[in-house]
Amino acid sequence: MAELRDATARDLPAILAITNDAIATSEAIWATSPRTLEERRAWMETRQDAGHPVVVAVEDGTVLGFASYGPFRAYEGYALTVEHSVYVASSAQRRGIGRLLLDEMIARAEKAGMHVLIGAITASNVASIALHRNAGFSESSPLPHMGRKFGRWLDLVFMYRLFDTQSGEGSSDERHSSF
Numbered sequence: 001m002a003e004l005r006d007a008t009a010r011d012l013p014a015i016l017a018i019t020n021d022a023i024a025t026s027e028a029i030w031a032t033s034p035r036t037l038e039e040r041r042a043w044m045e046t047r048q049d050a051g052h053p054v055v056v057a058v059e060d061g062t063v064l065g066f067a068s069y070g071p072f073r074a075y076e077g078y079a080l081t082v083e084h085s086v087y088v089a090s091s092a093q094r095r096g097i098g099r100l101l102l103d104e105m106i107a108r109a110e111k112a113g114m115h116v117l118i119g120a121i122t123a124s125n126v127a128s129i130a131l132h133r134n135a136g137f138s139e140s141s142p143l144p145h146m147g148r149k150f151g152r153w154l155d156l157v158f159m160y161r162l163f164d165t166q167s168g169e170g171s172s173d174e175r176h177s178s179f
């Protein structure tokens with residue numbers, strides 16, 4: 001069974017390989033050119049320096065997946081909203097690792113006092129949408145034609161979980177009403 005731990009620099013080659021496989025073969029990530037080790041290193045350091053998690057799922061010493069969250073948008077008003085991503089190596093999918101990683105993001109975001117955990121998910125990504133629905137996420141209507149990959153338009157769905165944070169203003173109902 002895979003175990004979770006915080007990522008270190010030694011995990012970067014595996015994180016890079018999983019990322020680049022998703023870029024090359026799927027519409028999950030709307031990048032078309034492969035990332036580099038240096039880009040992944042900078043990404044991880046930025047996340048960790050800001051106190052945000054980068055977590056890997058490891059089995060028998062092999063990294064099978066990773067998850068992270070970071071700022072949703074830069075303005076101060078979004079300070080309690082974080083956007084997450086979850087990636088599992090294609091050879092290790094459908095074994096519960098995605099759910100393990102997503103549950104860890106939920107737990108970390110709630111513990112860190114975040115109010116919203118949100119994922120931007122390609123509408124055709126059946127696996128990710130089912131994963132998030134099963135983990136109790138709500139979803140927006142699909143936003144049409146938000147991007148292109150593999151010669152076709154892609155629609156985008158936001159899936160989100162709200163936490164009962166005390167640092168917002170007004171009652172819980174008032175705070176949730178903007179959704």
Ligand SMILES: CC(C)(COP(=O)(O)OP(=O)(O)OC[C@H]1O[C@@H](n2cnc3c(N)ncnc32)[C@H](O)[C@@H]1OP(=O)(O)O)[C@@H](O)C(=O)NCCC(=O)NCCS
Pocket residue numbers: 022026028085086087088089092093094095096097098099100119120121122125126127128130131132134
């Ligand atoms: C989406 C992803 C993270 C799911 O990870 P996973 O380890 O395969 O998922 P799990 O085995 O934990 O599955 C958890 C639940 O998600 C749903 N699910 C996962 N894969 C599915 C699929 N291919 N089709 C339908 N539902 C699926 C199921 O409800 C599943 O529960 P079940 O197995 O009890 O039915 C993985 O497919 C992946 O990395 N895909 C490429 C990158 C990606 O899309 N990342 C998300 C970007 S927003």
